[in-house]
Amino acid sequence: MHTPNVLTWTETWRLLLLAGAGLGVLVNTFQGDGAPLIASIALTCISFAVAFSMIRWLGPVFIKAGLKGKDMAKPKKPEIPETMGAVCAVVYLLSLIIFIPFAFYKDIVAATSGGGNRDVVIGDQHIETGRYLHRFPHGKLASYLSGLLSLQSVVILGIGDDLLDIRWRHKVLIPAFASIPMLIVYFVDFGVTKVVVPVPLQGYLGDFIDLGWLYYMYMAAVAIFCPNAINMLAGINGIEVAQSLVIAVLLLFNDAMYLAPITPYPHPATDSHLFSIYFLLPFIGVSAALLCHNWYPSKVFVGDTYCYFAGMVFAVVGILGHFSKTLLLLFVPQIFNFLYSTPQLFHFIPCPRHRLPKFNAATGLLNTSVTEWTIPPSPFIAWILDLLHTLRLVRVTKDKDGQIIESTNLTILNLWLVWMGPMREDTLAWHMVGVQVLCGLLGLFIRHRLALLVFNSDNRTLQFMV
Amino acid sequence: MHTPNVLTWTETWRLLLLAGAGLGVLVNTFQGDGAPLIASIALTCISFAVAFSMIRWLGPVFIKAGLKGKDMAKPKKPEIPETMGAVCAVVYLLSLIIFIPFAFYKDIVAATSGGGNRDVVIGDQHIETGRYLHRFPHGKLASYLSGLLSLQSVVILGIGDDLLDIRWRHKVLIPAFASIPMLIVYFVDFGVTKVVVPVPLQGYLGDFIDLGWLYYMYMAAVAIFCPNAINMLAGINGIEVAQSLVIAVLLLFNDAMYLAPITPYPHPATDSHLFSIYFLLPFIGVSAALLCHNWYPSKVFVGDTYCYFAGMVFAVVGILGHFSKTLLLLFVPQIFNFLYSTPQLFHFIPCPRHRLPKFNAATGLLNTSVTEWTIPPSPFIAWILDLLHTLRLVRVTKDKDGQIIESTNLTILNLWLVWMGPMREDTLAWHMVGVQVLCGLLGLFIRHRLALLVFNSDNRTLQFMV
Structure with missing residues (x-):
């Protein structure tokens, strides 16, 4: 079991x-x-x-x-x-x-000591002005x-x-x-x-x-x-x-x-x-x-x-x-993954139901998964894909006529496999954790140091901004 | 379909x-x-x-x-x-x-007009005393x-x-x-x-x-x-x-x-x-x-x-x-159903998985559903069941030796069928609606009229009680 x-x-x-x-x-x-x-x-x-x-x-x-x-x-x-x-x-x-x-x-404790305790028979005019209640942070x-x-x-x-x-x-x-x-x-x-x-x-x-x-x-x-x-x-x-x-x-x-x-x-x-x-x-x-x-x-x-x-x-x-805004700085890998995916999300490039990396049972490693171009891409899309291939941002496979027949799916996981070659599933997960940590630390550094270039002050050190 | x-x-x-x-x-x-x-x-x-x-x-x-x-x-x-x-x-x-x-x-509207609008750069001592906020009913x-x-x-x-x-x-x-x-x-x-x-x-x-x-x-x-x-x-x-x-x-x-x-x-x-x-x-x-x-x-x-x-x-x-308390007065049929069920809930009487009335395909009517006594009840339980049977609060079936072999399940629906005989499913539902309405109206009458016998006043007419 x-x-x-x-x-x-x-x-x-x-x-x-x-x-x-x-x-x-x-x-x-x-x-x-x-x-x-x-x-x-x-x-x-x-x-x-x-x-x-x-x-x-x-x-x-x-x-x-x-x-x-x-x-x-x-x-x-x-x-x-x-x-x-x-x-x-x-x-x-x-x-x-x-x-x-x-x-x-x-x-x-503060609200229920020293007269803060509401009484059932208290006049309702007192309740409405909130005189007995103001110490409790209801907003929070x-x-x-x-x-x-x-x-x-x-x-x-x-x-x-x-x-x-x-x-x-x-x-x-x-x-x-x-x-x-x-x-x-x-x-x-x-x-x-x-x-x-x-x-x-x-x-x-x-x-x-x-x-x-x-x-x-x-x-x-x-x-x-x-x-x-x-x-x-x-x-x-x-x-x-x-x-x-x-x-x-x-x-x-x-x-x-x-x-x-x-x-x-x-x-x-x-x-x-x-x-x-x-x-x-x-x-x-x-x-x-x-x-x-x-x-x-x-x-x-x-x-x-x-x-x-x-x-x-x-x-x-x-x-x-x-x-x-700070939060979004920690989402850099996710933002990249989203932007990188958009050509497939908006169907400029065919999008299969699942785009996760493909398991190779013979080696036990994960390979890139691909989109198959049953209909060859338009010249413009083909040119873009060739460019991305040259920049190593995607990997395309061509038939003997030079027609694109496959391109890797546009996810950060596949891109990583394009760059690093096939790897074990847990290794890939560890690598992604590493990427997330590095991007996040860089983001926080930007937030607290570089932001001073465009904002007057970091709110961590000055009092007058919430 | x-x-x-x-x-x-x-x-x-x-x-x-x-x-x-x-x-x-x-x-x-x-x-x-x-x-x-x-x-x-x-x-x-x-x-x-x-x-x-x-x-x-x-x-x-x-x-x-x-x-x-x-x-x-x-x-x-x-x-x-x-x-x-x-x-x-x-x-x-x-x-x-x-x-x-x-x-x-x-x-x-009240809180955001006439100085009620909180400002981002307002001093925090003002926020904490809640001076600008007291008109908003945060408690509610x-x-x-x-x-x-x-x-x-x-x-x-x-x-x-x-x-x-x-x-x-x-x-x-x-x-x-x-x-x-x-x-x-x-x-x-x-x-x-x-x-x-x-x-x-x-x-x-x-x-x-x-x-x-x-x-x-x-x-x-x-x-x-x-x-x-x-x-x-x-x-x-x-x-x-x-x-x-x-x-x-x-x-x-x-x-x-x-x-x-x-x-x-x-x-x-x-x-x-x-x-x-x-x-x-x-x-x-x-x-x-x-x-x-x-x-x-x-x-x-x-x-x-x-x-x-x-x-x-x-x-x-x-x-x-x-x-x-008023709420509970409207739950009288449910309270009765719960109390009536307790002998089965606490297993003084066997409790089958489902106790809903039984559909008779031949007549199209609902009959009472029963508990089968594979082991005869103890003399005390048998005496209680006989008593309830006499009071028409349950119906028992006996074999030729006078041993109880079946008793109706203890739910208000079965009890109603004991009283009124088999009926169509929707008729039973309508009857239950009627019972619920009558009990509820009676409950509200008790709440607003008879309660005056044990409480000083009905809170609907007097001001000083919340």
């Missing part, structure tokens, strides 16, 4: 120890002002343990329910459970919900809840997609629907649609420009892009989860730079980045648990649900944490 | 007209102070049209995805799509999300969002149940998990855990008693009971949706009594009941759409998802609207 569904004794003890330690720490954070960051780390450990066990246990149940898929890049093409990202997502959502009182413990709570709502929406729609095999052109819009709660609460509760203008343009546009509804379009675009970008860089064991983990860890690193002692408190952006940390830590926990099962050789598949869910986590922290 | 998946021309035009009219009204509510109630009614019409069409269109897709079931109470046992409640629920959730700006339009928004979160949670877990066939003892707890967001936000944001003491006990306990964490247990119990109660009164075409619709309409009727001109504004409970109306109206819309397809003879099944979802809608409005 290729999907044993019990934990080994070693695993059981380690997970129990981890979850127990997490629980102990968690309970102890209910002291003084509370320690939300510690509580979040503890919840992350518990989430890891729960997600790890649930994924193992639920394998056969998922297979029985028909949620299964064949791993085509293995000699025996084993059938393994699919859509396991949904389990991750549910554990994650529950841990974020349980975290709410920890996040606001200090405020609850609403923002947190709206992020949760968007994540839950994407999970519901993602499960629907995994079940019903929604068509490509409808799928793309799933994150758009899911981002509605976040955007609506943003509209109702914040409505900040001004952005800082780069210095060279300030003479023309002023220091700030109010983008109005364009800003909502921009946020929706970010929310649509992130999940689909992760869904597009897929096809080999572990790649979806690994890239998401790298992005999450780099975002966490960026967030940590806004915390004391690195940045003196109170800094206006500290709260936004704490918000981001609270969303990212449990995500890292459940994703790590999933990766243990999904890394080469995969015991489970993650499903579209995971890709949408992961992308939406990034969109939520980027948008509600007000650092969506 | 027994599930045609296209709308007829008549249906198309009627639905387009309905949705178009709804949309027109909706857009026009963005005037003056806004008209949230009108907007909610308009959204209800649109939700009905969307849900009606989606259920029709998605039938074959659901069947292809394996979401299907056999209707055993029909001569041909047709196979029809299952879990269609999930479609309803998604349409409902989306309409509640889209409703947010309409619900708070007046407050948005948080409460609305927490209700939405709980509903989304129950939908995710309900779909999981429908897919994975979760065991009975785990299923019961699904609403408990789903109620966590609501209870946590209640804790963080309101914390009102005092209840009015009935007059005869006020001498001992005071006018109010603070139940503390017991109140949270009570709310969790309500949230667990409502969904499971609806899930338990099931088994014939249309019964789940019909009972939910009756309860929703009666709740709406109760809410309407707190609105002007019936109750003078401002009344402290008006806002709670408006909140309830906003949640109930679109629910009635999508449920009516589902009932069109699910009423005898069913073209689709609703799935556990619908039962959990419907029950959670009631739990959310009852808890967040502060009228959970």
Whole structure:
């Protein structure tokens, strides 16, 4: 049986120890002002343990329910459970919900002592002026809840997609629907649609420009892009989860730079980045648990649900944490992959149903997958393909008449195989992790150093910008 | 083909007209102070049209995805799509999300005029004191969002149940998990855990008693009971949706009594009941759409998802609207069904996998279904069964030795068949609707008239109680 569904004794003890330690720490954070960051780390450990066990246990149940898929890049093409990202997502959502009182413990204490306690028989004129309530940060709570709502929406729609095999052109819009709660609460509760203008343009546009509804379009675009970008860089064991983990860890690193002692408190952006940390830590926990099962050789598949869910986590922290531009700098490989794919997405070049690299059973290595030109390309497309071939951005095969009969599929994975030659599936995944890390670090360097060339200041060091 | 998946021309035009009219009204509510109630009614019409069409269109897709079931109470046992409640629920959730700006339009206008507009460069000390924000009712928004979160949670877990066939003892707890967001936000944001003491006990306990964490247990119990109660009164075409619709309409009727001109504004409970109306109206819309397809003879099944979802809608409005006791008065048939079932639930009497009435293909009528006593009952159980048989609360069959060999299953549907004799499936459903309406009206009468015997006042007429 290729999907044993019990934990080994070693695993059981380690997970129990981890979850127990997490629980102990968690309970102890209910002291003084509370320690939300510690509580979040503890919840992350518990989430890891729960997600790890649930994924193992639920394998056969998922297979029985028909949620299964064949791993085509293995000699025996084993059938393994699919859509396991949904389990991750549910554990994650529950841990974020349980975290709410920890996040606001200090405020609850403040609001319920010294006359803050609302009484049932209090005159309603007092309630309406909010005199007793002003110390509780309802805006932050609403923002947190709206992020949760968007994540839950994407999970519901993602499960629907995994079940019903929604068509490509409808799928793309799933994150758009899911981002509605976040955007609506943003509209109702914040409505900040001004952005800082780069210095060279300030003479023309002023220091700030109010983008109005364009800003909502921009946020929706970010929310649509992130999940689909992760869904597009897929096809080999572990790649979806690994890239998401790298992005999450780099975002966490960026967030940590806004915390004391690195940045003196109170800094206006500290709260936004704490918000981001609270969303990212449990995500890292459940994703790590999933990766243990999904890394080469995969015991489970993650499903579209995971890709949408992961992308939406990034969109939520980027948008509600007000650092969506920084976020996009960490998506450089995904953006490249998307742009590189466009000729196939818009059918200038034929697009087969699956473009993942092709497994060669004889060598055990992955080769590039190709588009077959049953009808030869038009002279213009042929010229472009020849040019790209010369630049080593694609590999074309010609017949004896010089007609193009095959060209490699336009994905970053195939391009890497064009450059590096056939390789093992896990080697390719490791290489992609390396690319993601390097691009991400470069992106953060650009964000905090080179951006000073076009903006007045890095918001990490100066107080007056949020 | 027994599930045609296209709308007829008549249906198309009627639905387009309905949705178009709804949309027109909706857009026009963005005037003056806004008209949230009108907007909610308009959204209800649109939700009905969307849900009606989606259920029709998605039938074959659901069947292809394996979401299907056999209707055993029909001569041909047709196979029809299952879990269609999930479609309803998604349409409902989306309409509640889209409703947010309409619900708070007046407050948005108030908060963004006259210095209420937050500026990006405003000093953070101003933000923290909330001076610019106090007019926006963040508490209400948080409460609305927490209700939405709980509903989304129950939908995710309900779909999981429908897919994975979760065991009975785990299923019961699904609403408990789903109620966590609501209870946590209640804790963080309101914390009102005092209840009015009935007059005869006020001498001992005071006018109010603070139940503390017991109140949270009570709310969790309500949230667990409502969904499971609806899930338990099931088994014939249309019964789940019909009972939910009756309860929703009666709740709406109760809410309407707190609105002007019936109750003078401002009344402290008006806002709670408006909140309830906003949640109930679109629910009635999508449920009516589902009932069109699910009423005898069913073209689709609703799935556990619908039962959990419907029950959670009631739990959310009852808890967040502060009228959970009134809510329970509308659940009298469900409470009776639950209590009547307990001997089987706790296995004092054997409990077969399904207890729904049995279809007699020869007559086309539904008969009572029975438990077979392969091992004769103990003398005590036999005595109880004999007593119940005499009281006509159960029907037992004995062999020639006087040993009980069969007894009817303990559900309200079987009891009704014991009393009224075999009947058509739709007649039974109509009878149940009648029972639900009568019990509900009686319950509301008790709530507003007889409760005055043990409480000082009906909160509909007096100002000082919330």
